Amino acid sequence: MMCEVMPTINEDTPMSQRGSQSSGSDSDSHFEQLMVNMLDERDRLLDTLRETQESLSLAQQRLQDVIYDRDSLQRQLNSALPQFVGFPVEVNIEDEFERGWISGMLG
Structure with a gap:
């Protein structure tokens, strides 16, 4: 007749921790790795x-x-803009004057 020997149970530990004692160090190392x-x-x-x-x-x-x-740049443009608003008209008048004057001299 064969008799199986059961492992001894420590009566000082609660029931919930008895099964996890062997894997306790594994879970501790896993927890430490998780924290790291x-x-x-x-x-x-x-x-x-x-x-x-x-x-x-x-x-x-x-x-x-x-x-x-x-x-x-906007301030510079605004201060210079009034000078250029009339500029093209003045150029056109001067161009017409010069053309008329030059053509009058040539003709």
Whole structure:
């Protein structure tokens, strides 16, 4: 007759932990790896966030510079525009005068 020997059961541990004692170290190492992965991912995301914030800051500064340049050019254009509004008419009158004068001298 064969007799099977059952493993001893420690009476100090609760029932829910008895089956998981052998896999406890596996789950601990898995949990630690999960935490390390999460921390690495957090660091990577923080680096990306920092780079994106720097890029946004540079883009906003460039936008402010472009707006300033645009406004400056607009002011220059507005101050010079009245001079050029009448300019083509004056040129045409002068051209007609010169043509008439030159043709009068030649004819």
